[in-house]
Amino acid sequence: MNDESLLKNLLHGDHQALREVLNRYESALIGYLICQTKDEAMAQDIAQETFLKLIHKPPGSLKHGSLKPWLFKVAHRKAIDEQRKRKRFTQSSENVEKTGRESPYPMADADAEYLISSLPGDLKQVVVLRIYGDLSFREIASQLKIPIGTALWRMQKSIKIMRDTLSPSKDHE
Numbered sequence: 068m069n070d071e072s073l074l075k076n077l078l079h080g081d082h083q084a085l086r087e088v089l090n091r092y093e094s095a096l097i098g099y100l101i102c103q104t105k106d107e108a109m110a111q112d113i114a115q116e117t118f119l120k121l122i123h124k125p126p127g128s129l130k131h132g133s134l135k136p137w138l139f140k141v142a143h144r145k146a147i148d149e150q151r152k153r154k155r156f157t158q159s160s161e162n163v164e165k166t167g168r169e170s171p172y173p174m175a176d177a178d179a180e181y182l183i184s185s186l187p188g189d190l191k192q193v194v195v196l197r198i199y200g201d202l203s204f205r206e207i208a209s210q211l212k213i214p215i216g217t218a219l220w221r222m223q224k225s226i227k228i229m230r231d232t233l234s235p236s237k238d239h240e
Contacts, residue, residue, distance in 0.1 A: 070134040074125060089118065092138055099139060099199045102183065103146045113149060117142040136206045139196065182229045190228070193221040 068076075068087065076084035093114060100110035117138055126137045183194055192211060196202045204222070208215040 069132060071129055071132055074129065074134065077122065078125060085118075085122065088121065088134060092135060093118070095135075095199065095201050096138055096142055099195060100142055100146055102180065102195050102199055103143065104150065105180075109146075109149060113142055113145045116145055130209055131203075131206060133206070135200075135202060136210050139200050139202065140210055182232060185232060186225050186228060190221050190225040193218055194225045197222060 068084075070088075073084045073087055077088065096117065097107075097110050097114045100113050101107055104110050104113070120141055121134070121138065126134075130136050183191055186194060193207055196207045196210065197204070200207075202210070204215055204218045208218040211218065
């Protein structure tokens, strides 16, 4: 079943449609949010709020026939809002607590996190959306409101920077 049909069924109260949306997007969305927030619990809360918004205020139409860009845009905005709230309450940027267990999400990998966090903001957005959000470059370009060529260039530039970070003595083109 495509996302447009799922959305229509969801609007009519079909609980199976919600289960299908969760099966398709929950894991990738949480992985993306962990990268954004560096906090697994916050990421799960934001993902839950995102899916609640889908139920209560769903999109009027879907770009490219997919819920993914809408879900990631809503989640991204909610993550920014949540981080602003936390920053107001605490001046400390150390709000990450270690859970003492390995995360089931790929974003918990410290090396990948280090490489991605070392990228400039505009490059980091493309990498995170592509790798952890599993968005196509067309979806990334649409979400970031940039030409698709720019999204592709930013990914290529990011790969070069990360490659150079891993092996600075080698000359990569």
